Amino acid sequence: MNFEWLERAATSVGLDRQFFGNPAYIWLLGLAFFVVLFVAFYALSVVIERRARVRGDTAQGDWPQLIEKLARATKAWFLFLLAAHLAAQSFDFPVRGEANLRMLTKIAFVVQGALWMNVALRFFTTRWMSARIKTDPGSVMLMSVMTFVGKAALWTIVVLLMLENIGVQVTALVTGLGIGGVAVALAAQNVLGDLFASLSIVVDKPFLLGDSIAVENESGVVEQIGLKTTRIRALSGEQVVFPNANLLQSRIHNNTRQLERRVVIQFTIAADTPTAKITALQQWLKQNISGRQKLRLDRVHLDTLTDAGLKFEAVYFVTVPDYGLHMDLKQAIYLELLDYLAAEGIALPKPTVTLQASGSAGPPLPATPKK
Numbered sequence: 306m307n308f309e310w311l312e313r314a315a316t317s318v319g320l321d322r323q324f325f326g327n328p329a330y331i332w333l334l335g336l337a338f339f340v341v342l343f344v345a346f347y348a349l350s351v352v353i354e355r356r357a358r359v360r361g362d363t364a365q366g367d368w369p370q371l372i373e374k375l376a377r378a379t380k381a382w383f384l385f386l387l388a389a390h391l392a393a394q395s396f397d398f399p400v401r402g403e404a405n406l407r408m409l410t411k412i413a414f415v416v417q418g419a420l421w422m423n424v425a426l427r428f429f430t431t432r433w434m435s436a437r438i439k440t441d442p443g444s445v446m447l448m449s450v451m452t453f454v455g456k457a458a459l460w461t462i463v464v465l466l467m468l469e470n471i472g473v474q475v476t477a478l479v480t481g482l483g484i485g486g487v488a489v490a491l492a493a494q495n496v497l498g499d500l501f502a503s504l505s506i507v508v509d510k511p512f513l514l515g516d517s518i519a520v521e522n523e524s525g526v527v528e529q530i531g532l533k534t535t536r537i538r539a540l541s542g543e544q545v546v547f548p549n550a551n552l553l554q555s556r557i558h559n560n561t562r563q564l565e566r567r568v569v570i571q572f573t574i575a576a577d578t579p580t581a582k583i584t585a586l587q588q589w590l591k592q593n594i595s596g597r598q599k600l601r602l603d604r605v606h607l608d609t610l611t612d613a614g615l616k617f618e619a620v621y622f623v624t625v626p627d628y629g630l631h632m633d634l635k636q637a638i639y640l641e642l643l644d645y646l647a648a649e650g651i652a653l654p655k656p657t658v659t660l661q662a663s664g665s666a667g668p669p670l671p672a673t674p675k676k
Contacts, residue, residue, distance in 0.1 A: 335392050335393070336392075338391075338392045339388050339389055339391075339392035340388075342387075342388035342391055342392060343384055343385055343388035346384040346387065346388060347381065347384050350376050350379045350384065351376075353372065353376040354373050354376035354377055357369045357370070357372040357373035357376060358373050361373060367428075367432060370428070371424075371425065371428050374424050374428060375421055375424055375425070378420050378421060378423075378424045379417065379421075380417060380420070382413065383413045383414075383416075383417040386406075386409055386410050386413040387410065387413070389406060389410075390406060390407070390410040393406055408470050408471065411470050412466075412467050412470050412471075415463055415466045415467060415470075416463060416467070419459055419460065419462075419463045422459060423456060423459065426452065426455060426456065426459075427452070430448055430449075430452045433448060434448055434449065450503070450504060450507065450532065498549075498550040499532070499533040499534070499548050499549040499550050500532055500533065500549075502548075502549035502550040502552070502553050503530065503531065503532050503533070503535075503549045505549075505553060506530055506535070506549060506552075506553065507530065511553075511557055511559065512527055512557065512559050512561075513527070513561075514527055514528070514529070514530065515527060515561075516559055516560075516561040516562070517559075517560040517561050518537065518557055518558060518559050518560065518561075519557070519558040519560065520537070520547065520552065520555050520556075520557055520558075521555055521556075523537065523539055523545050524539065524540050524560075525537040525538045525539040525540055525545060526538045528544070531549075533548065533549060534546050534547060534548055534549060535547050535549055535552055560626065560628075561626070563626040564626065565601075565622045565623060565624050565625070565626065566622065566623040566625075566626060566628075566631050567603075567620065567621075567622055568620070568621055568622070568623060568631065568635060569618065569619070569620050570617075570618070570619040570620075570621075570635070570638065570639070571608070571616065571617065571618050571619075572616075572617055572642070572653075573611070573613060573614040573615060573616045573617070573653065573654055574586070574614055574615050574617065574646070574651050574652065574653060574654070575614050575615070575651065575652040575653065575654050576610075576611075576612075576613075576614045576615055576654070578615060578651055578652075582649055582650075582651055583607060583615065585649070586617070586645070586646075586649070586651065587605050587606075587607070587617075589645055590605045590617075590619055590642070591605050593638060593641060593642075594619065594621050594638065597634060597637075597638075599623060599624050599625055599630065599634070600621050600622070600623060600624070600634060601621060601622040601624055602621050603620040603621055603622060604619070604620050605617070605618075605619045605620075606618055606619075613654050614653075614654035
């Protein structure tokens with residue numbers, strides 16, 4: 306296409322003067338081209354965001370929400386540099402200025418791409434975790450840790466690419482960071498130990514959020530599994546904080562995963578109880594325990610003959626791990642046992658009190674008068 310008319314018109318109004326290797330009218334055309342591109346890009350991002358928001362209200366899938374979030378994460382400065390880079394291709398841009406613009410455009414692409422990836426990563430992980438927070442909280446914890454590590458790795462790469470584009474020797478920097486990382490790892494080995502212990506807890510799953518556990522002399526419900534500590538709400542009400550590394554080195558009792566509870570009932574009756582009543586007591590106790598729901602009888606025996614009386618032992622299993630139900634059933638068995646013993650005239654041994662005399666032989670005798 307012949308643009309001689311444009312050159313003649315520009316010459317007639319004095320726009321043919323050279324500035325940085327281009328006539329003034331070329332700079333004006335480039336500026337107009339830049340403005341048109343920037344407005345078009347910005348309007349396109351706004352239209353995409355609004356259309357995705359409207360589509361997300363009616364569509365069943367989550368993709369419109371993702372597109373809306375990506376459009377919202379598109380920055381104006383990125384569109385500005387992109388429009389400037391495209392507009393600069395239409396005329397002879399100064400060499401140094403073109404190199405700087407190209408460098409800024411590359412950095413803008415890297416940072417904007419990282420923002421898009423960050424939004425997509427957060428979107429998919431949030432959707433994945435919300436679907437499993439109740440059924441598999443351990444996997445949710447692992448995913449949150451991996452998301453944090455992924456974001457840290459992503460922005461580390463972004464920073465390295467930015468430094469490389471501005472001329473920094475990244476190889477030497479990475480080598481220095483590696484040496485410094487070793488020093489930091491040695492200085493923070495306790496923190497790193499707790500961090501890896503948290504990953505072990507999440508992967509191996511010795512307990513989950515909401516589990517009732519006992520560690521050393523503490524018992525409670527797991528409230529939070531963090532990167533460094535695990536927090537347990539104790540039965541007495543206070544919060545107990547365990548470092549993850551120390552927690553894994555301890556013996557953990559997970560009461561939530563208890564399938565059934567073994568219970569031993571022991572009591573003593575008077576030593577002069579007739580044999581027939583002892584046998585009847587054994588049979589009654591077997592029927593009483595085996596006849597209850599959620600109980601499984603193991604055995605009932607006369608266990609020990611002592612000076613204090615006859616010691617009975619009954620063993621059964623509660624087939625559910627509910628501690629409150631276990632105590633209710635145990636109390637009911639004891640109350641009915643007391644009624645049976647009273648009805649059958651079987652006495653419980655009374656405690657005996659033993660008095661032990663001191664070493665004194667009594668008050669001193671009066672002295673015998675001398676003759």
